[in-house]
Amino acid sequence: MNDALDDQWNPTDQDGSPHEGGFRARFDVTTERGGPRYGEFNEQVRLLMDRVRYACPTGELTDELIADLKSINGKLADVQIDEWHTPAGTRIDLPARGNITVPPYDVTDAGPDGVTAQITFRPYHLGGNDAAHGGQVAVAFDDLGGMASALKIQGVSRTAYLTVNYRSITPLRTPLTIRTWVENLDGRKVYVKGTLHEGDRLCADLDALFIRLKPGQP
Numbered sequence: 001m002n003d004a005l006d007d008q009w010n011p012t013d014q015d016g017s018p019h020e021g022g023f024r025a026r027f028d029v030t031t032e033r034g035g036p037r038y039g040e041f042n043e044q045v046r047l048l049m050d051r052v053r054y055a056c057p058t059g060e061l062t063d064e065l066i067a068d069l070k071s072i073n074g075k076l077a078d079v080q081i082d083e084w085h086t087p088a089g090t091r092i093d094l095p096a097r098g099n100i101t102v103p104p105y106d107v108t109d110a111g112p113d114g115v116t117a118q119i120t121f122r123p124y125h126l127g128g129n130d131a132a133h134g135g136q137v138a139v140a141f142d143d144l145g146g147m148a149s150a151l152k153i154q155g156v157s158r159t160a161y162l163t164v165n166y167r168s169i170t171p172l173r174t175p176l177t178i179r180t181w182v183e184n185l186d187g188r189k190v191y192v193k194g195t196l197h198e199g200d201r202l203c204a205d206l207d208a209l210f211i212r213l214k215p216g217q218p
């Protein structure tokens with residue numbers, strides 16, 4: 001990534017909060033940033049990606065879409081902020097905390113014993129033949145495995161390995177149940193398991209290791 005882009009994506013944090021591990025000690029979750037319609041905005045972005053994934057525009061329409069998207073990107077360029085204050089990732093009232101890069105999930109139960117969520121892979125998560133991309137399943141497991149780890153250790157950890165076994169097809173556009181929990185703790189090592197089901201059918205399972213970060217560790 002070039003320096004200009006790096007500045008754009010990772011501006012200096014706003015209030016100089018100390019860091020715990022590579023993360024800020026104060027992580028301000030919110031239900032307000034981005035305004036009351038931020039969830040609707042997220043949904044429109046997801047719908048855009050769905051539509052783009054399956055679109056075959058004419059050359060003329062592509063020209064028109066580029067102009068429209070340049071206009072939208074111009075508006076968003078004026079409101080860039082550091083990662084700790086974006087609604088994307090901190091809006092705990094929205095699917096996947098408002099993070100549009102993560103397949104949208106709604107947490108139904110979360111605590112030290114694990115996390116349960118309903119997740120729906122969108123059309124833009126297509127891998128092939130109407131099934132979810134394996135990497136997108138791994139993204140979901142990483143995020144919710146990280147959440148199970150955080151809730152268990154009440155601290156910050158990073159993924160050391162993440163093994164996904166794809167047991168059967170993961171459908172798109174279908175509410176699925178995803179569960180993650182800490183199976184074992186060994187010092188800084190947090191062993192996490194997970195499952196992804198459509199009804200009773202196991203789509204995938206997870207075997208992961210998260211490592212608790214030391215103070216100041218990047």
Ligand SMILES: CCCCCCCCCCCCCC(=O)SCCNC(=O)CCNC(=O)[C@H](O)C(C)(C)COP(=O)(O)OP(=O)(O)OC[C@H]1O[C@@H](n2cnc3c(N)ncnc32)[C@H](O)[C@@H]1OP(=O)(O)O
Pocket residue numbers: 029092097142143144145146147150157158159160161187188189209211213214217218
């Ligand atoms: C609403 C708000 C809720 C908030 C929820 C937030 C959820 C957000 C969720 C987002 C989630 C997103 C999450 C993400 O996406 S995190 C992003 C993806 N992960 C990374 O980028 C991590 C990159 N790697 C590292 O930084 C380091 O390697 C780490 C930190 C992992 C360990 O380096 P460190 O120098 O610190 O530790 P160590 O090397 O002394 O090792 C320590 C121990 O671990 C054992 N070991 C290490 N690696 C492996 C391995 N591969 N297999 C087996 N064992 C391994 C090692 O043998 C040793 O064991 P022992 O000798 O002690 O027995």
